[in-house]
Amino acid sequence: MHRVCLDSVDLHEVTELFEQIRKYRTESYSHISSLQCTTCAAKHRKLTDKQVLREDQGLTAEFEGYVRTVMESLANQLDKNLTLTEKKIEVMKSKFFLTDVCFEKAVDALGHILTRPPEKQAVSLLNNLRNLICTSFVAMSQMQAAVAADLNQIKQEFEELLQEKENELKSSKALASELSLQKEEDLAKHEALIQEL
8 A cells, every 4th residue: 555645746746737737728828819810819919918817827826725725724634633544534635636626727728728519518528527526536535534433433442342341350350369368268267167176
């Protein structure tokens, strides 16, 4: 089984993926603008460049905010008294959420560029696939959390039962010791009585 963690390498990979999506969006907008007639392109170029820059800045701010929120949420979860399994589940959920936001933005970028009906249908299919993956992942995470909670409950019940049995064993040993002392005392009394007779 591989180590489950979320470290700077993971964050770097997600950031690189996001940067590729941003680059794709920007280049695609430029390509779409270059397909316009020269008069239309000259007229709308400045506006389009400003819109692309504004959308890019908004997308970057949204991504940075999302990463910050996911990481803060993970830190809060890991500060709780969780089992190792529950902590691994939280780390995997955070990794999934960071990857999913990139998938969402990639599909969104395609949606802005692919505008013909068959292309829109492909984008719709990708969105449906993403939603299905998200739903499945959430269900799996909930199931794993429930299994972890069940295992915790079983462990706790076992420890309580073990403690109960240890207490019973101590009581049995104490009772056996007490009975042994009582037997010795009774034997000594009987021997004393026999000698008196």
